[in-house]
Amino acid sequence: xxxxxxxxxxxxxxxxxxxxxxxxxxxxxxxxxxxxxxxxxxxxxxxxxxxxxxxxxxxxxxxxxxxxxxxxxxxxxxxxxxxxxxxxxxxxxxxxxxxxxxxxxxxxxxxxxxxxxxxxxxxxxxxxxxxxxxxxxxxxxxxxxxxxxxxxxxxxxxxxxxxxxxxxxxxxxxxxxxxxxxxxxxxxxxxxxxxxxxxxxxxxxxxxxxxxxxxxxxxxxxxxxxxxxxxxxxxxxxxxxxxxxxxxxxxxxxx
Amino acid sequence: xxxxxxxxxxxxxxxxxxxxxxxxxxxxxxxxxxxxxxxxxxxxxxxxxxxxxxxxxxxxxxxxxxxxxxxxxxxxxxxxxxxxxxxxxxxxxxxxxxxxxxxxxxxxxxxxxxxxxxxxxxxxxxxxxxxxxxxxxxxxxxxxxxxxxxxxxxxxxxxxxxxxxxxxxxxxxxxxxxxxxxxxxxxxxxxxxxxxxxxxxxxxxxxxxxxxxxxxxxxxxxxxxxxxxxxxxxxxxxxxxxxxxxxxxxxxxxxxxxxxxxxxxxxxxxxxxxxxxxxxxxxxxxxxxxxxxxxxxxxxxxxxxxxxxxxxxxxxxxxxxxxxxx
Amino acid sequence: xxxxxxxxxxxxxxxxxxxxxxxxxxxxxxxxxxxxxxxxxxxxxxxxxxxxxxxxxxxxxxxxxxxxxxxxxxxxxxxxxxxxxxxxxxxxxx
Numbered sequence: 001x002x003x004x005x006x007x008x009x010x011x012x013x014x015x016x017x018x019x020x021x022x023x024x025x026x027x028x029x030x031x032x033x034x035x036x037x038x039x040x041x042x043x044x045x046x047x048x049x050x051x052x053x054x055x056x057x058x059x060x061x062x063x064x065x066x067x068x069x070x071x072x073x074x075x076x077x078x079x080x081x082x083x084x085x086x087x088x089x090x091x092x093x094x095x096x097x098x099x100x101x102x103x104x105x106x107x108x109x110x111x112x113x114x115x116x117x118x119x120x121x122x123x124x125x126x127x128x129x130x131x132x133x134x135x136x137x138x139x140x141x142x143x144x145x146x147x148x149x150x151x152x153x154x155x156x157x158x159x160x161x162x163x164x165x166x167x168x169x170x171x172x173x174x175x176x177x178x179x180x181x182x183x184x185x186x187x188x189x190x191x192x193x194x195x196x197x198x199x200x201x202x203x204x205x206x207x208x209x210x211x212x213x214x215x216x217x218x219x220x221x222x223x224x225x226x227x228x229x230x231x232x233x234x235x236x237x238x239x240x241x242x243x244x245x246x247x248x249x250x251x252x253x254x255x
Numbered sequence: 256x257x258x259x260x261x262x263x264x265x266x267x268x269x270x271x272x273x274x275x276x277x278x279x280x281x282x283x284x285x286x287x288x289x290x291x292x293x294x295x296x297x298x299x300x301x302x303x304x305x306x307x308x309x310x311x312x313x314x315x316x317x318x319x320x321x322x323x324x325x326x327x328x329x330x331x332x333x334x335x336x337x338x339x340x341x342x343x344x345x346x347x348x349x350x351x352x353x354x355x356x357x358x359x360x361x362x363x364x365x366x367x368x369x370x371x372x373x374x375x376x377x378x379x380x381x382x383x384x385x386x387x388x389x390x391x392x393x394x395x396x397x398x399x400x401x402x403x404x405x406x407x408x409x410x411x412x413x414x415x416x417x418x419x420x421x422x423x424x425x426x427x428x429x430x431x432x433x434x435x436x437x438x439x440x441x442x443x444x445x446x447x448x449x450x451x452x453x454x455x456x457x458x459x460x461x462x463x464x465x466x467x468x469x470x471x472x473x474x475x476x477x478x479x480x481x482x483x484x485x486x487x488x489x490x491x492x493x494x495x496x497x498x499x500x501x502x503x504x505x506x507x508x509x510x511x512x513x514x515x516x517x518x519x520x521x522x523x524x525x526x527x528x529x530x531x532x533x534x535x536x537x538x539x540x541x542x543x544x545x546x547x548x549x550x551x552x553x554x555x556x557x558x559x560x561x562x563x564x565x566x567x568x569x570x571x572x573x574x575x576x577x578x579x580x581x
Numbered sequence: 582x583x584x585x586x587x588x589x590x591x592x593x594x595x596x597x598x599x600x601x602x603x604x605x606x607x608x609x610x611x612x613x614x615x616x617x618x619x620x621x622x623x624x625x626x627x628x629x630x631x632x633x634x635x636x637x638x639x640x641x642x643x644x645x646x647x648x649x650x651x652x653x654x655x656x657x658x659x660x661x662x663x664x665x666x667x668x669x670x671x672x673x674x675x
Binding site for chain 1 (some may be wrong): 586607609610613614615618621622625658
Binding site (some may be wrong): 340346353359416419566567 | 587610622625
């Protein structure tokens with residue numbers, strides 16, 4: 001207790017929140033033009049834009065905090081893989097639409113609970129970003145929950161496919177609630193959210209939707225983690241090589 | 256009713272439906288979905304509107320290719336929003352087309368089997384970031400020249416869709432030109448990237464305005480129905496005259512040694528267009544025809560189980576509601 | 582033709598005080614999705630504060646062939662318009 005929060009702690013805390021939005025936004029934007037039909041394409045692109053918009057607000061704030069003349073782009077594009085603090089869940093690939101929706105649903109449920117708390121943060125900037133984000137993320141949650149039900153309780157094939165995605169992705173959900181040292185310092189200083197406390201509500205939300213969707217939660221008690229410490233899955237490197245391609249190939253230029 | 260009006264009415268009844276129809280268009284009245292129309296009008300409109308819609312959604316692919324690699328967050332969101340707009344435009348146009356009694360699925364079928372065409376320009380690859388600038392500036396520039404007159408075309412749903420499209424489109428060209436300005440004012444490498452993109456996109460953009468008037472089969476009829484207001488050659492001239500000064504302004508060179516201001520004409524003379532290349536790309540021999548089609552067909556086929564699931568779910572919900580009511 | 586998402590017509594109120602206006606159409610499997618799709622497609626630039634969707638098949642439209650009997654009889658009922666009635670010049674506004 002009583003650990004003083006340095007700027008660097010705050011920056012690390014923000015990475016833990018913001019990198020999720022960046023990486024999930026990047027994943028969703030891969031789908032632009034390849035969705036099951038035009039309407040869904042447009043809807044998912046909207047979510048990508050919401051997430052990337054949030055990312056920019058957070059990174060602009062980080063740039064300001066770091067005080068080294070950095071820009072949002074330095075932060076988005078010029079870190080090494082170990083410095084990205086997103087959870088493993090959001091970097092998982094778009095294997096098929098069932099994975100896309102399940103990943104989204106697992107993240108949205110957490111994201112909304114997080115922002116609802118973060119809007120009360122003692123840090124005014126973070127509180128404001130969260131407040132604005134709540135409206136966007138409420139819609140995301142509605143969209144992904146509706147689709148979980150459609151896929152789960154749709155056809156036999158869709159049920160099987162979405163259950164497969166749930167079975168594969170469930171093991172990444174526990175990490176959402178882990179607290180890093182920076183998270184703990186942020187909570188102690190009234191800046192961050194105690195994610196451990198969100199678990200119960202989260203599980204309740206998931207169960208409600210799954211019940212309607214006729215989807216079962218896997219039995220596994222073993223969960224994957226590492227993203228929050230910057231130890232990512234093998235997918236991450238490829239995602240970053242796309243994301244960083246221009247900035248790495250043509251350093252120090254304006255675009 | 257005056258004597259004159261009664262007389263006019265009598266005359267109208269004796270005229271064929273088709274004459275009345277053509278006069279309506281000549282008077283700048285709109286044709287609406289349930290109005291009588293000649294079969295040829297319906298077919299021509301299905302062809303043109305769907306071709307236009309297909310071009311929008313195929314057009315998402317070459318630009319979508321750079322979304323994940325956009326060099327800054329600002330550029331990334333702008334590009335996503337632009338590609339998303341193209342999906343929207345495709346959707347407005349498919350909807351307009353559907354009012355003519357054909358379903359979107361049938362239109363897709365025509366696209367996927369190669370029966371329907373789309374703008375050939377999207378069969379060229381996007382190989383550098385500067386291509387995002389060149390496409391916005393040149394391809395959207397040419398598209399706007401084609402599209403603005405369509406806002407007052409004779410078929411109501413098409414005209415209304417185009418009004419919406421043009422309104423939204425206005426940011427696209429600016430977005431592209433701004434990318435070009437930034438590159439042209441950047442490092443030598445960036446400027447070279449911009450010039451290279453202009454070199455590759457210039458001629459295909461000119462071709463985009465369609466074959467020369469002498470070769471164009473549909474022009475006369477299309478003029479009458481206000482599917483066209485100017486000929487392809489006139490539009491091309493307009494495009495060149497407006498674009499050359501924009502290139503000059505940012506210090507890029509149009510890749511045409513024959514390009515010269517003609518004082519007498521008050522417009523630019525320009526070099527020979529390689530129409531062989533144009534027809535080859537139309538026929539399917541462009542660098543990316545196959546990739547574009549594969550991407551579309553894949554998205555559609557891989558999405559089938561998703562679309563089916565949504566329908567099955569909707570049906571189940573409906574049944575549940577009915578049961579409750581009983 | 583199997584299992585295609587039906588067509589819906591979209592009506593948007595641009596701001597309070599204005600009526601809902603026909604904006605276009607979309608495809609959707611159910612009403613909930615139709616609302617979401619309409620929101621995502623037609624209000625990307627802040628165009629609306631309220632949306633109605635109705636499945637296209639539920640709209641009954643008049644037939645243009647009957648336009649004569651439907652709409653022309655109203656043309657000569659000039660007494661329904663204020664300009665039909667003469668007023669003394671002194672009365673400026675009525």
